Amino acid sequence: MNKILKIFTIFLFFILSLLSVAWVFLGPVGGSDETQIFVVPQEKRDFDIVKALHEQNLIRNEKAFQFLVDFFGQWKGVESGGYRLSKKMNAWQILAKLNSKQDLFWVEISFCPRKEQVGEKLAKILGWSKEKLERWNNIYKDNNLEFFEGVYYPDTYLIPADESEDLVVQRFINRFNEKFAPLADKFLKKNIRWTTGLKIASLIAREAAGSEDMKLISGVIWNRLNEGMRLQIDATMQYTLGKNENGSWWGNIDLEEKQKDSPYNSYLHEGLPPTPICSPGIEAVEAALNPEETDCLYYLHDKNKQIHCAETYKGHQENIEKYL
Numbered sequence: 051m052n053k054i055l056k057i058f059t060i061f062l063f064f065i066l067s068l069l070s071v072a073w074v075f076l077g078p079v080g081g082s083d084e085t086q087i088f089v090v091p092q093e094k095r096d097f098d099i100v101k102a103l104h105e106q107n108l109i110r111n112e113k114a115f116q117f118l119v120d121f122f123g124q125w126k127g128v129e130s131g132g133y134r135l136s137k138k139m140n141a142w143q144i145l146a147k148l149n150s151k152q153d154l155f156w157v158e159i160s161f162c163p164r165k166e167q168v169g170e171k172l173a174k175i176l177g178w179s180k181e182k183l184e185r186w187n188n189i190y191k192d193n194n195l196e197f198f199e200g201v202y203y204p205d206t207y208l209i210p211a212d213e214s215e216d217l218v219v220q221r222f223i224n225r226f227n228e229k230f231a232p233l234a235d236k237f238l239k240k241n242i243r244w245t246t247g248l249k250i251a252s253l254i255a256r257e258a259a260g261s262e263d264m265k266l267i268s269g270v271i272w273n274r275l276n277e278g279m280r281l282q283i284d285a286t287m288q289y290t291l292g293k294n295e296n297g298s299w300w301g302n303i304d305l306e307e308k309q310k311d312s313p314y315n316s317y318l319h320e321g322l323p324p325t326p327i328c329s330p331g332i333e334a335v336e337a338a339l340n341p342e343e344t345d346c347l348y349y350l351h352d353k354n355k356q357i358h359c360a361e362t363y364k365g366h367q368e369n370i371e372k373y374l
Contacts, residue, residue, distance in 0.1 A: 085136050255330040286327055348361075
């Protein structure tokens with residue numbers, strides 16, 4: 051009996067020693083409950099998660115944590131995004147957290163989207179309800195119209211899944227303000243309101259075949275505005291049309307659409323639309339500020355997306371016959 055008790059005591063001591071050693075290497079780094087965001091980049095192929103955890107003082111020992119990972123074989127589930135971790139979490143808790151759903155998601159917004167397009171992508175990635183999406187689409191619709199459209203800057207964002215739509219809106223506007231700030235004084239010196247510049251930039255972005263076209267198209271738009279001509283830009287009518295039956299927000303328009311009495315109808319109304327028609331990148335904003343000097347009032351793109359402009363409507367008609 052004494053022999054069995056002795057063996058049991060030794061075994062228990064051995065187990066407790068192992069647990070003690072494990073706790074030294076795999077226990078919490080500290081006692082703080084303060085949450086910090088651990089970010090797994092979009093391109094994670096060369097990202098060393100264990101090393102990053104150690105550098106951010108979230109784990110005690112890299113080799114011990116890697117052993118834990120290898121032993122349980124739980125690493126394939128780590129997705130790009132952000133995870134809320136704390137120094138009070140032990141290695142097992144951190145491993146479990148990183149193999150669960152992200153707390154923050156990468157959202158990439160490209161080109162010059164309209165507000166509803168941004169909302170659709172946010173709803174899909176962040177799991178928004180129809181009510182949240184509807185609120186997003188209608189924020190600033192009835193007040194502060196200058197923020198309703200155009201300020202949802204196309205960029206890559208890391209957004210908390212539980213963040214309210216109001217805060218997400220502000221996140222986008224803050225990024226726009228950050229990008230626009232270096233140009234603000236330049237717009238003031240040219241006596242151009244930032245809202246005017248943004249409207250023109252949105253038209254440029256939707257009309258250009260590439261960045262090399264932007265300043266020329268800007269010059270044509272400014273020429274038309276100065277001449278008191280109607281802009282007659284198809285992109286404004288695409289904005290009025292909204293989403294097509296095929297699910298596209300920027301589909302083709304017909305003659306009937308051009309006759310609709312919308313404030314965005316640049317075929318019926320002179321001047322700029324009430325708001326931008328999309329949220330342009332900084333290149334288009336710079337093009338609105340610095341138009342190319344030209345006498346052209348018309349332009350078109352050929353089948354190779356090369357731009358051709360003309361000073362007169364007759365010249366424009368000749369370009370249509372020649373290039374289209």
